[in-house]
Amino acid sequence: MKNAVSGLGLAPDAAMVTFPIEMFLPGSDISPVETRKHEFYDGLTGWKSDLTAPSNGASPLLSVRGATFEDALVRANNLILANQWGDGLPVWPATRERVQWILQGTPRPREHVLGTFPPRGGVATVEICAIALAMAGGRPEYLPVLVAAVEAFLDSASGSEQLQAASGSAFPVVIVNGPIAKQIRLNSGFGCLGPDPQRPAGASIGRALRLMQQNVGGARPGVGTMANYGGLRYTNVVFAEDEENLPAGWAPHGTERHGFAPGSNSISLAFANGATNIRRRGAKKETPEEDALQGMHRMADFMRVPNLAGLAGYGHGTPGILMIPGVVAQTMAGLGWTKRSMREFLWEHSKIPAEHLRRAGGYAWIEIDASKVTRDSAALDPWPITACPDNFVLIVAGGGHPTNSYWLQGYSPGVVGRAIALPEEFPRLLAEAERDMNGG
């Protein structure tokens, strides 16, 4: 709540009466409201804010001393954890030199303000992005993607203001299009959502965004974020579309969803709160047509569940991000499928019968939704899990193997795109990365 208060531009405290969670559950004993009534009365009368918010400005430098460099490094990590600025894994202290090095990756001045991070309302500058990227083990050439992702994250259309604090364990998904993906070693193939020493950019960029969510936005587990589980939050999800394996006539995601020119560098940010593998190919003597259709049904069937995650983005967001490998996309295209026809199939076949929705209590959630489009959808039987087929995000990515697809369950009021701005000296940074990443 203090985060929410400071996020509104007030000093970060408020007149609050807090109770254990048990009191907020159905059938609870609410007599503590009476026994502690004077706290309510004081909140209306005598309460005063004791805090003055620090002013906006450059991030101060902290200092640790150690007998050796390793000792100092340990002390720095201890201090970072003691202040709850880390994530439990070792971090690279954001020294003046390292931050200055990373700042080469943007054409923008370090003091440039990108916005305020919800819910705490911390001011996100380019410098703060570089500090987070330094702590996450990042490099200068990653900074343009992080800055674009932060811009998209802070766009109110993303829904980050609510999702940062909410219990639904949403994590940002950043999809990168354009040549920058390969240039900075961002994975679009085998293991693209996991660790990859050959293409490590996604982990650093996503970890930096998470550190900003926590440190600038105040989203600490159980305090600033009530996420029950927080899965995939160490590094969020940052990957590239496999544009080299897009079938002829299939537009890149950034072009299709956001209108960016093909071949231009862009990011697209959505939120998800689930991630699972879906077995896609058949196992016996299916014809290519049967194999494709069975795979489509398995994916649609998996989406046809009344857990209502897609409500968050029912009208304009997304029910989820479906990833299919390039080899599958090529096969599907050869059979006449397009991204559009796949989305239409998924939309039609993921509709939920009203009875299934009713027995799962789905209508209560639909009826209290803020969006009229969503509320009106209650009249539909079967009920589409999203307002229109175009809301599905379909990405060609993943290793060149036909067996699996991957579904990132959406929890995303919007899907926000941003162009990536590069500094003039970007080619030099890439050359230096080539040297460094080859052991130089």
Added chain:
Amino acid sequence: MVTLEFHEPTGGLEARQPHAPRLDALEGKRIGFVSNEQWQAFRMLPLLKTLLERDFAGIEVLPINAFPQGNALIGNEETAAEVKRSGVDAVIIGNAA
């Protein structure tokens, strides 16, 4: 000895507005509720209304549905304007969990 200097990573905060001034007393005042209708607000806020009305002479506590309710509505500017127009001296907002 080795000294390691590094940046603090939280970013500044901007305080753009002060908290509302508190009331001198509750007697004779008009109090409203802004409820998100969740987390047992439908039970706890009416109890609070009863307590306030019992403990303070001349107080008027509006019913919990006097203003728009629900997460989708309580944070928007229209609701804030409606609360302001109503002339209440203070509001209690609940419940968060």
